[in-house]
Each structure stands twice: as C-alpha cells, then as structure tokens.
Amino acid sequence: MTNEMTSRERMLAAVKLAPVDHIPLGQLFHSTVLGTPDEKKWGNQFERSQIMKDIGLDPVIDIWMPTPEPPEGIQVKKWKEKDPDGPFMLLCAEYGTPCGSLVQKVRQTPDWYSSTHYKFLNAWDGSIHRPKDEFDEIDMLDDWFTRRYKTPLVNGPQDLDKLQYLLKAPKGKKRDEWIKNALTAKQKAREMDLLTQARRVAIGDWFMWICNIEEFCIAMVTEPEYVERFYNIVNDYNKEIVDLVLEVEPDIVQYRGWYDTPDYWGKERHERILVPRIGELAKQVHDGGALFCYLLTEGYTHYHETLSKMDVDVFLGLEPLAARKKEDLSIVKNALKGKSCIWGGVNAHVTVGTGSDEEIGRAVETAMETLGPEGFILNACMYLYDDDVAWDRFLVMVDSWKKHARG
Numbered sequence: 410m411t412n413e414m415t416s417r418e419r420m421l422a423a424v425k426l427a428p429v430d431h432i433p434l435g436q437l438f439h440s441t442v443l444g445t446p447d448e449k450k451w452g453n454q455f456e457r458s459q460i461m462k463d464i465g466l467d468p469v470i471d472i473w474m475p476t477p478e479p480p481e482g483i484q485v486k487k488w489k490e491k492d493p494d495g496p497f498m499l500l501c502a503e504y505g506t507p508c509g510s511l512v513q514k515v516r517q518t519p520d521w522y523s524s525t526h527y528k529f530l531n532a533w534d535g536s537i538h539r540p541k542d543e544f545d546e547i548d549m550l551d552d553w554f555t556r557r558y559k560t561p562l563v564n565g566p567q568d569l570d571k572l573q574y575l576l577k578a579p580k581g582k583k584r585d586e587w588i589k590n591a592l593t594a595k596q597k598a599r600e601m602d603l604l605t606q607a608r609r610v611a612i613g614d615w616f617m618w619i620c621n622i623e624e625f626c627i628a629m630v631t632e633p634e635y636v637e638r639f640y641n642i643v644n645d646y647n648k649e650i651v652d653l654v655l656e657v658e659p660d661i662v663q664y665r666g667w668y669d670t671p672d673y674w675g676k677e678r679h680e681r682i683l684v685p686r687i688g689e690l691a692k693q694v695h696d697g698g699a700l701f702c703y704l705l706t707e708g709y710t711h712y713h714e715t716l717s718k719m720d721v722d723v724f725l726g727l728e729p730l731a732a733r734k735k736e737d738l739s740i741v742k743n744a745l746k747g748k749s750c751i752w753g754g755v756n757a758h759v760t761v762g763t764g765s766d767e768e769i770g771r772a773v774e775t776a777m778e779t780l781g782p783e784g785f786i787l788n789a790c791m792y793l794y795d796d797d798v799a800w801d802r803f804l805v806m807v808d809s810w811k812k813h814a815r816g
C-alpha cells in the first residue's frame with residue numbers, strides 16, 4: 410500500500426498496475442439513478458463527479474468526441490414519408506456526395522419519443538437528452554437506428570466511395586468549438602483532480618449503426634473485400650478523430666467495442682478484422698502520450714488469449730453475468746495478469762439492480778478478491794441506468810466496497 414492518494418493518482422496507478430492505497434471504485438453512470446435524493450441529483454457530469462467524489466468514489470470526467478456528421482459541402486435533405494410496407498412513418502435523410510447520394514430511412518416506432526432515446530454522443534457537459542424539437546429529424550448516426558432501419562445508410566460495396574466522403578473530422582468553427590469544450594472539461598477535471606477519459610472511437614460497432622445487421626454478417630463470410638474496405642474507411646476516420654482528441658491530452662482514450670462480441674464475430678474474425686485495427690489505434694494513442702482503454706461488454710473468457718496479446722492498458726466491462734452468459738473472472742485475470750488493468754467486476758442490472766444486500770456484498774467481495782488488489786478498478790457494468798438501479802442499491806454496493814477496498 411502507498412500513502413493516501415488523490416483520485417487521479419489512484420486511478421492512474423491502477424491502470425498502470427502500480428500499488429494503490431485502496432482499490433478504486435470508478436463507477437460509470439448513464440444518468441441519474443432511480444430514487445436519488447434531491448440533494449444528490451446532478452445536472453451535468455461535473456456535478457455528478459463532485460457528488461461521487463464526496464462519497465469517496467473515483468469518478469472520471471468524460472471528454473466526448475465529436476458526433477459523426479456530414480462535412481461542409483455535403484448537401485443534406487431530410488423529410489418524412491409513410492412506410493408503404495408497414496404502419497409507421499419513416500424519417501428520411503439524403504446525403505449528396507461527389508460520388509452520388511446515400512439515403513437512409515428509419516421507422517418511427519411508437520417508442521420514438523421514449524426517454525431512453527438519448528443522443529448518440531453526449532454533450533461536452535455530459536447531457537444526454539436531445540431537445541424535443543430534434544426528435545423528428547434523424548442524425549447521420551444514432552444507436553436508436555439499429556433495429557429500426559428501413560433503408561440503412563450503407564447497403565453494400567457500391568456505397569463505400571460515398572461513405573468515405575461523409576466520414577471526416579470536424580473543421581473550422583466546429584473543430585474550434587469542440588477543442589474549446591474539451592479543454593473546459595479538462596480544466597474541470599484538473600480542478601477536482603480527476604482522471605479524464607476521451608470517449609469514444611469504435612470499429613466493429615459501425616456495422617450495427619449504418620448497415621443491415623443480417624446482411625453485413627453474411628458479407629463477413631461472402632464478401633471479405635467489402636468488409637475490409639468498410640473498416641479501413643471507418644478506421645481512417647477514427648485516426649482523424651484520435652489526432653484531434655490527442656491535442657487536448659486526455660489521460661485515457663476509450664475504444665468502444667460494445668458489439669465486438671463473439672455472437673457477431675467469433676474468435677477468428679475478431680483476430681483478423683478487429684484486433685489489427687484496434688492495435689493501430691492503440692499505437693496512435695500511446696504515441697500521443699495517452700493510455701488506451703478497450704470497452705468490451707462480453708466475450709472475455711472466449712477471447713482471453715487474444716486479449717492478453719493486445720497492447721491495451723485497461724479493459725472496461727468485464728462482469729460475471731455478461732448478457733446472461735458466464736464470464737470466468739479468474740481465467741481473464743490470469744490471462745491479463747501483469748499486463749492490463751481490469752475495470753469492472755460486478756453486474757449492474759441484475760446484481761446491483763435487483764440483488765439483496767447479501768448478494769451485492771458477495772459480488773463486490775468476489776470481484777475484489779479475484780481481480781484485485783493491483784490493476785483493478787471496481788465498476789458495476791456497464792453503467793448504472795436510471796431505469797434499472799436505485800440509489801439505495803447503489804449505496805449497498807458502495808458500503809461493501811468500502812468494507813473491502815483496503816484488503
């Protein structure tokens with residue numbers, strides 16, 4: 410053990426596998442949880458971070474990356490029309506490029522105005538809710554499109570030249586505004602002495618966002634050249650964004666692999682398509698002086714040999730239930746021991762959301778004993794959401810962590 414550390418020192422030490430004064434609890438939130446007392450409610454990520462810090466946790470300030478959107482010079486048309494094949498209206502957009510137009514049409518299902526229809530990327534202060542007057546127009550990219558596409562943005566290799574025109578890092582005033590907001594977030598983190606994490610670039614996830622899922626999964630087998638070029642275009646865009654992000658010098662850059670799971674990829678395609686490109690981003694981040702985080706929601710046990718060879722500082726998202734499948738914490742810990750930090754350990758929705766005090770306490774204790782003490786950050790994975798975890802359940806987790814944090 411070391412002498413008492415600041416939160417940022419503790420988190421950096423954990424990621425770098427160095428000794429810590431106690432195991433950090435770096436809990437990630439999606440929004441205010443159910444039953445949060447009025448005096449504990451927050452309006453932005455900075456208020457939340459101060460509340461969590463006062464409780465004794467180790468919160469992280471997010472530097473949200475620019476939302477992918479058409480660059481200047483691309484003509485954009487948006488409209489609504491009736492779906493001829495179903496009961497819903499279609500929200501439509503057309504993007505005119507020098508190579509021709511890309512059209513996307515999304516079914517406006519009855520839950521379109523649901524409170525869970527958040528923005529694809531948070532605002533710089535952590536706000537996730539879109540203004541109501543923006544609900545009836547679609548952005549170029551939105552996680553909400555995944556199962557609502559009538560016509561996805563990209564339908565095959567014929568669309569890739571057009572896609573290449575759309576994926577560009579912001580320039581001019583938009584770039585300047587992003588830099589300004591990112592530096593403000595970083596200054597807030599400095600004032601609170603907290604870690605900064607730039608979120609997020611992705612590779613595998615893109616086929617879920619802009620393609621027909623089933624057709625792309627088939628193309629992984631039948632059209633490998635199309636898939637390779639698709640991801641080269643995506644990663645060229647990623648590299649532009651990472652170059653921009655590294656200008657503000659975050660502590661960590663997060664790669665999001667939410668859909669990098671074995672269900673879609675399997676070990677062979679994960680190693681052949683994703684791992685080399687993730688490695689390119691990791692090298693770029695390390696060369697730029699930051700640490701590299703791989704957010705992976707499930708598949709650790711299946712992928713453990715592959716993950717152990719990757720140049721990743723911290724893996725975010727390991728938890729034992731993992732979408733009702735079993736992850737073996739010991740196998741993953743042994744594979745990564747001495748090489749990468751693990752950030753996770755406890756399931757959020759089932760364990761913290763519905764577990765008894767004893768079940769939550771047992772889960773926290775098991776995670777800390779199995780994955781700690783060095784190279785481990787506790788987190789109920791993936792996030793605490795406002796519709797599945799209540800404040801009192803969260804505090805049970807916190808109390809159990811405090812009981813075991815120092816070993």
